[in-house]
Amino acid sequence: MIKEQTKLDIDNVDVFYGKKQAIFNVDLEIKKNQVTAFIGPSGCGKSTLLRCFNRMNDLIDICKVSGSILLDSVNILDKKLDLVRLRTKVGMVFQKPNPFPKSIYDNVAYGPKIHGLCEDISELDEVVEKSLKSAGLWNEVKDRLNEPGTGISGGQQQRLCIARAIATNPDVILMDEPCSALDPIATARVEELMQELKKNYTIIVVTHNMQQAARVSEKTAFFHLGHLIEFGNTEEIFTSPNEIKTQDYITGRFG
Amino acid sequence: MIETHDHISSAFNNELFHLNNTLLEMGRTLENMYEKSINAFDQKNDAASKEVISNDEKIDDLENSIINQIQVLIAKRQPMAVDLRVLVGCTRIAGYMERIGDLISSVNKRNITLIEYNIENEKKDIIDLFSSAMKLFQKSLDCFARKDFKLAEVVRSQDLDIDKQYKYFFNKLLEKMSRQSKLVVPGTHMLFIAKNLERLGDHATNIADSISYMATGEVKAPSRPKISE
Ligand SMILES: Nc1ncnc2c1ncn2[C@@H]1O[C@H](COP(=O)(O)OP(=O)(O)OP(=O)(O)O)[C@@H](O)[C@H]1O
Ligand SMILES: [Mg+2]
Numbered sequence: 001m002i003k004e005q006t007k008l009d010i011d012n013v014d015v016f017y018g019k020k021q022a023i024f025n026v027d028l029e030i031k032k033n034q035v036t037a038f039i040g041p042s043g044c045g046k047s048t049l050l051r052c053f054n055r056m057n058d059l060i061d062i063c064k065v066s067g068s069i070l071l072d073s074v075n076i077l078d079k080k081l082d083l084v085r086l087r088t089k090v091g092m093v094f095q096k097p098n099p100f101p102k103s104i105y106d107n108v109a110y111g112p113k114i115h116g117l118c119e120d121i122s123e124l125d126e127v128v129e130k131s132l133k134s135a136g137l138w139n140e141v142k143d144r145l146n147e148p149g150t151g152i153s154g155g156q157q158q159r160l161c162i163a164r165a166i167a168t169n170p171d172v173i174l175m176d177e178p179c180s181a182l183d184p185i186a187t188a189r190v191e192e193l194m195q196e197l198k199k200n201y202t203i204i205v206v207t208h209n210m211q212q213a214a215r216v217s218e219k220t221a222f223f224h225l226g227h228l229i230e231f232g233n234t235e236e237i238f239t240s241p242n243e244i245k246t247q248d249y250i251t252g253r254f255g
Numbered sequence: 256m257i258e259t260h261d262h263i264s265s266a267f268n269n270e271l272f273h274l275n276n277t278l279l280e281m282g283r284t285l286e287n288m289y290e291k292s293i294n295a296f297d298q299k300n301d302a303a304s305k306e307v308i309s310n311d312e313k314i315d316d317l318e319n320s321i322i323n324q325i326q327v328l329i330a331k332r333q334p335m336a337v338d339l340r341v342l343v344g345c346t347r348i349a350g351y352m353e354r355i356g357d358l359i360s361s362v363n364k365r366n367i368t369l370i371e372y373n374i375e376n377e378k379k380d381i382i383d384l385f386s387s388a389m390k391l392f393q394k395s396l397d398c399f400a401r402k403d404f405k406l407a408e409v410v411r412s413q414d415l416d417i418d419k420q421y422k423y424f425f426n427k428l429l430e431k432m433s434r435q436s437k438l439v440v441p442g443t444h445m446l447f448i449a450k451n452l453e454r455l456g457d458h459a460t461n462i463a464d465s466i467s468y469m470a471t472g473e474v475k476a477p478s479r480p481k482i483s484e
Contacts, residue, residue, distance in 0.1 A: 239339060251336050
């Protein structure tokens with residue numbers, strides 16, 4: 001067994017929206033090159049916590065985050081942190097595929113371009129091709145790179161968004177219900193992709209699909225009303241969880 | 256942690272309830288087969304033994320029904336945690352009960368063969384062993400009906416008594432057979448019967464262990480001392 005390395009060390013994190021507290025004192029270690037699933041009932045704070053990892057909550061005026069989140073031992077909650085750099089290191093894929101109203105090519109090229117990650121066009125071409133290949137989309141779109149990114153199927157759009165997220169060569173990929181709008185085949189493709197991607201990236205996925213969490217992740221965190229109730233190896237969480245609350249939730253029981 | 260709250264889906268609750276009832280019916284059918292077999296043996300009643308043997312078909316049907324129900328439940332409900340363990344546990348229990356049915360049938364087949372022999376001296380030992388096996392099965396059934404995995408420990412320890420009873424009878428009969436050649440044929444049948452009865456005890460223990468597994472997720476209970484023959 002290779003020793004698990006910590007990628008994100010979350011310590012004592014509280015999140016408030018105005019006076020309302022959405023996350024309570026969460027401690028959690030996200031391991032490198034693993035998939036960690038966040039599960040829990042609607043409104044329990046999964047997206048809120050996920051958005052802490054790329055400081056997306058900064059965009060919400062009333063949202064206040066405290067505690068510390070170390071990404072490779074750098075505290076990303078530090079006020080002086082370079083957010084642009086952080087967001088190239090921590091990519092995000094959302095529930096609804098949201099390609100920019102641009103060509104397929106430009107969707108993927110956008111990040112590397114604005115961050116000045118490429119020297120010239122041929123390098124950019126390479127990044128686009130490599131990212132689309134990693135996202136398992138290249139063969140389907142290589143002859144239509146100039147067509148709009150919004151003109152492909154939902155499953156393809158989601159993989160385009162994944163290609164866009166990996167084009168900036170991030171360390172961590174956050175996925176917020178990435179498959180909820182996809183059919184089983186497109187879902188299987190994205191899940192397969194996650195297994196491929198975790199070799200190079202660390203993935204955190206929020207999902208309402210328990211089977212998906214069980215299939216794709218090594219670790220699972222169960223949240224309830226802003227509290228982290230249980231965190232552990234996915235196999236154990238789904239076969240014999242320690243907490244009644246976890247069991248009630250994953251088996252569809254009244255809590 | 257075996258039972259918590261009800262599922263939100265009432266259909267799921269009903270399906271589990273139905274599965275539970277089918278297992279209990281299988282258990283009651285076996286209980287009945289045990290009782291009839293003991294009487295058939297005691298009274299050298301071949302008609303009763305034949306009836307028990309024909310009952311085994313019902314056991315097979317019930318097992319099939321259980322496996323079908325579990326299959327559909329897995330496909331429809333994609334069970335997790337305790338639900339998953341209950342379904343895996345029920346699959347195993349149905350298998351053990353099916354084998355119990357088989358063993359009871361073989362004992363009855365040998366009973367029919369033994370009718371022409373005089374086995375008065377061994378009868379009591381076999382009936383005692385048979386009764387112990389039946390009581391142990393009833394306990395494991397009780398354990399299932401109540402989902403009481405603490406009772407499972409009791410079943411495990413009592414199975415040891417059956418092993419002892421078996422070993423005692425085996426040695427005693429073997430020793431007699433070596434002295435009386437007319438005992439060789441009926442004695443061999445009785446040795447097989449005793450072995451089958453001892454196996455019945457093992458399966459009752461397997462059932463109890465499956466109930467512990469449902470409750471705790473521990474796949475294998477710690478191994479218990481085995482009595483060598
Ligand atoms: N922009 C916001 N302003 C105020 N409150 C918010 C805001 N976003 C989320 N909340 C509140 O914070 C809590 C956590 O919400 P969050 O979106 O993180 O939940 P979630 O677990 O992602 O739910 P879902 O599964 O429905 O996506 C909820 O009570 C929600 O109402
Ligand atoms: Mg959310």
